[in-house]
Amino acid sequence: xxxxxxxxxxxxxxxxxxxxxxxxxxxxxxxxxxxxxxxxxxxxxxxxxxxxxxxxxxxxxxxxxxxxxxxxxxxxxxxxxxxxxxxxxxxxxxxxxxxxxxxxxxxxxxxxxxxxxxxxxxxxxxxxxxxxxxx
Numbered sequence: 001x002x003x004x005x006x007x008x009x010x011x012x013x014x015x016x017x018x019x020x021x022x023x024x025x026x027x028x029x030x031x032x033x034x035x036x037x038x039x040x041x042x043x044x045x046x047x048x049x050x051x052x053x054x055x056x057x058x059x060x061x062x063x064x065x066x067x068x069x070x071x072x073x074x075x076x077x078x079x080x081x082x083x084x085x086x087x088x089x090x091x092x093x094x095x096x097x098x099x100x101x102x103x104x105x106x107x108x109x110x111x112x113x114x115x116x117x118x119x120x121x122x123x124x125x126x127x128x129x130x131x132x133x134x135x
Contacts, residue, residue: 032111034103040118041099044092050120051088056081061128091115 059080063073095114098107108114117125 032106034106034111037099037111038103040113041096041101041103043119044096044099046096047120048089048093048096051092052082052085054081054120054126055085055088057126058128059084065128092120 056078058077060070060073060077063077064070066073068076092115098114112118119125
């Protein structure tokens with residue numbers, strides 16, 4: 001009886017040691033994950049209309065940088081922003097729905113987003129790069 005208990009204890013200790021060594025040798029998890037993909041999809045569906053606000057703002061800022069007065073740059077930015085913002089809203093909405101439906105699968109490699117930036121809240125997304133003025 002005592003020998004069998006010693007044998008069982010030895011087997012348990014060795015199996016625990018082997019499983020710990022195997023756990024250390026596993027590669028690191030992928031950068032993305034299914035949960036992040038699902039969350040990104042939900043965020044993209046919820047914030048897709050912000051693309052219209054973003055594009056109106058960006059086109060207005062570009063008009064002001066080009067030398068227009070703000071009261072003339074805004075109507076032009078509004079028209080251009082509504083057109084491009086609506087298209088980008090539909091794109092972000094479709095990308096979000098795709099991420100929600102396919103979140104269990106690593107469809108784009110490493111669970112990457114279909115569109116860039118992956119969120120409307122990405123750093124630098126709301127700023128306009130300065131272009132040199134034309135003479």
